[in-house]
Amino acid sequence: MYDIAIIGGGPAGLTAAIYAGRSKRKPILFTGSNIGGQISLTFQVENYPGFPESITGPDLVEKMTAQAKKFGAEIDERTVTGVDLSSHPYRLMIGEEVIVAKSVIIATGSNNRLLGLESEERFMGRGVFVCATCDAVIYEDLKVVAVGGGDSAVQEALDITKYAREVEIVHRGKEFTASNYLKKEALKNERIKIRFNAVVEEILGEDYVSGVRIRDTLTGEETVIETDGVLIAIGWTPNSELFKGQLELMDNGGIVADDVRTSKQGVFVAGDINDDKYRQLVTACGSGCRAAIEVDRFLARG
Ligand SMILES: Cc1cc2nc3c(=O)[nH]c(=O)nc-3n(C[C@H](O)[C@H](O)[C@H](O)COP(=O)(O)OP(=O)(O)OC[C@H]3O[C@@H](n4cnc5c(N)ncnc54)[C@H](O)[C@@H]3O)c2cc1C
The missing domain is CATH 3.50.50.60 (FAD/NAD(P)-binding domain)
Known part of the structure; x- marks a missing residue:
């Protein structure tokens, strides 16, 4: 006993x-x-x-x-x-x-929920991260793509703007599910860009992340966004x-x-x-x- x-x-x-x-x-x-x-x-x-x-x-x-x-x-x-x-x-x-x-x-x-991409696993800790409070400091003056649209994604994207020169939020929905307060904060933050109706298809790079390939869920069009980091914040x-x-x-x-x-x-x-x-x-x-x-x-x- x-x-x-x-x-x-x-x-x-x-x-x-x-x-x-x-x-x-x-x-x-x-x-x-x-x-x-x-x-x-x-x-x-x-x-x-x-x-x-x-x-x-x-x-x-x-x-x-x-x-x-x-x-x-x-x-x-x-x-x-x-x-x-x-x-x-x-x-x-x-x-x-x-x-x-x-x-x-x-x-x-x-x-942490992940996207399930092989490339996401490969770049984990080498540009892909799951905790903004832990890793935002690494992205001083760099660009980060934040994936997600709920409270934690938007809050963490805002947190990263204290360091990064630009944060681009990629969200599969047509609007955020985050609280109204966070939505407003994100919309008025000049360092934040938002892409609705978009999903990440692949994370690109050699040793470290250099970009993400995203697909527009309405048109099917694929685009590459150059970025230094990818925050996965989908819960x-x-x-x-x-x-x-x-x-x-x-x-x-x-x-x-x-x-x-x-x-x-x-x-x-x-x-x-x-x-x-x-x-x-x-x-x-x-x-x-x-x-x-x-x-x-x-x-x-x-
Ligand atoms: C990549 C990464 C980087 C991070 N960096 C930082 C940082 O720099 N600073 C910071 O403050 N926080 C950081 N965090 C967050 C921090 O690691 C977590 O907040 C913390 O580890 C939570 O601790 P925990 O003990 O509650 O759970 P966990 O760390 O999740 O541990 C859970 C434990 O339970 C065990 N377990 C589960 N099921 C069973 C079972 N059935 N039987 C026996 N054992 C079981 C697991 O094996 C594991 O040992 C980071 C998180 C990640 C993912």
């Missing part, structure tokens, strides 16, 4: 493991196949406090993992394949194996499939919760899985910390 089982080995889960370990709770943390989570995909992290010279994603993950182990966390690289939260203590299935825990922290993160999917039927889910796939507390006693949620606003390392770590403190208080109550 474990005191705490943490599902997810990204920044939220690892932070929860550090805090739970320091509270002498000996947590077990399942990382799944993506050890370190989304940040392990990035070469340079410039906005995580304490690293003024920047740090690579994999190095940061290595440090967080070492810190969690130092305080007694057991790190298991397997994937949790099922959960039974219908009665306490809770059960986690890892293939045929079942483990039992008094409390669970869900930190399974989310996946994300919370990794909550495992909890269907066990916990109440929101329309967007997140888990219904009051901050980190779900409706089940002793089951907490942290990180990007439930964050549709900030989706940053520090915010994921912050909620991992809150979840671990809540777990400690829950366990102390007996």
